[in-house]
Each structure stands twice: as structure tokens, then as C-alpha cells.
Amino acid sequence: MSVDAAVFREAMSRLGAAVTIVTTGSLDAPVGFTASAVCSVTDTPPTLLVCLNRSTRARPAFAELGAICVNVLSAGQDALSNHFASPMEMSERFALGHWTTLETGAPTLEEAVASFDCRITQMVEVGTHTVIFGAVQAIRLGGDVGGLVYFNRAYHHLPYISAN
Structure with missing residues (x-):
């Protein structure tokens, strides 16, 4: 069975996701892009994945530099x-x-809710995207503020609710 790409994109727009800025490079030569295709893979060892469009001009830097920070x-x-x-x-x-x-x-990003500083362990090409796996080396937690999610092609603000 074949799934229509437009229908797939419409269905995916209804899958809410956190909004992040993913970076590589250094403060002198920074590279970064906005991403919502980020998720946890495992907590032992702590690992994230990030999906990056293969046609983006940022892609070569991620392949060469070996580090990412998910903000x-x-x-x-x-x-x-x-x-x-x-x-x-x-x-x-x-x-x-x-x-x-x-x-x-x-x-x-100092103003981020959380930052996951990672070494790239693997990059896998899947269709139009590169899936980047990053082993978390350090975490910085930001202030107690609400989150930003992308759902139905629009931003939505989530309130901060203390877990205590």
C-alpha cells in the first residue's frame, strides 16, 4: 500500500513536537537550524536523535564537526x-x-529551557533526511518557564507546571 506524501505531511502536522535550535561548530564559526524532529533514543547511555534535511546548507558542517547541541x-x-x-x-x-x-x-543557548550537548555517534541517511544520533556529554537546565511546541503548522505555548 502506498501512502500519499501530502496526506503523510498533514498527519505529521498533527503530531505536536518541542521546538529546538540545533547547533554545531564553535562560537567563532557557529552553524544552527530550527528543528522539531528531535527525540530521546535511550537514557542508558543518554542519546538523542535529530532529523536534518539532506539538502540544507547546514548539513555538511554536522557531518564534519562531530558535535551537536540541542537547545x-x-x-x-x-x-x-x-x-x-x-x-x-x-x-x-x-x-x-x-x-x-x-x-x-x-x-x-543560555536562554534555552534545556540544552543537550552531544557527540555525534552515527548518521544514517533515510529518504530526504539524515538522522543524527548524539551521545549526551553534558546538560544545562534553564529556568522554570513554559515550553514551545509546534502543532498543526503553528506555535503553541505550554505553561510551566511544577512537578512538586
């Missing part, structure tokens, strides 16, 4: 997400936000 955006950071999704030059993207590094040297 989870908070409610109200819609403009930052759009900024990183735009066609502007990489250096211009990093003009917004405050950037530092953790273990791998990949740029880490």
Missing part, C-alpha cells in the same frame, strides 16, 4: 525559532540570544 526553546521564543529557520547567513542567526559552550564546544 530546547521556551514559550515566547517563536521569533528566535523563525530567525533560525530563515535563509540568512549562519553568523547572522547567532546575533540573537546569548551563546556559550559546554563539553563539546557546540554553541549553547
Whole structure:
């Protein structure tokens, strides 16, 4: 049975996902893009996966540099997400936000809800995308703020609710 690509995309738009900015490189030569195709693989060892369109100009840097940082955006950071999704030059993207590094040297967004600093362990080509697996080397937790999700082709702000 064949599934129509447009129907698949419409169904996937109804699968809400956290909005992230995924980075590589260094503070001197940063590379990054907005992604919602990020998920946990396992907690032993802590590992994430990120899907990156193979045609993006950022793809070669991720293949060469061996590190990624997944920066989870908070409610109200819609403009930052759009900024990183735009066609502007990489250096211009990093003009917004405050950037530092953790273990791998990949740029880490200080205002992120959480940042997962990873070494790339594997890259697998699947259709139009590259699936990047990253072993988490360091984590930085941000403030107690709400989350930003993408659902039905729009941003939605989630409130912060304490687990206590």
C-alpha cells in the first residue's frame, strides 16, 4: 500500500513536537537550524536523535564537526525559532540570544529551557533526511518557564507546571 506524501505531511502536522535550535561548530564559526524532529533514543547511555534535511546548507558542517547541541526553546521564543529557520547567513542567526559552550564546544543557548550537548555517534541517511544520533556529554537546565511546541503548522505555548 502506498501512502500519499501530502496526506503523510498533514498527519505529521498533527503530531505536536518541542521546538529546538540545533547547533554545531564553535562560537567563532557557529552553524544552527530550527528543528522539531528531535527525540530521546535511550537514557542508558543518554542519546538523542535529530532529523536534518539532506539538502540544507547546514548539513555538511554536522557531518564534519562531530558535535551537536540541542537547545530546547521556551514559550515566547517563536521569533528566535523563525530567525533560525530563515535563509540568512549562519553568523547572522547567532546575533540573537546569548551563546556559550559546554563539553563539546557546540554553541549553547543560555536562554534555552534545556540544552543537550552531544557527540555525534552515527548518521544514517533515510529518504530526504539524515538522522543524527548524539551521545549526551553534558546538560544545562534553564529556568522554570513554559515550553514551545509546534502543532498543526503553528506555535503553541505550554505553561510551566511544577512537578512538586
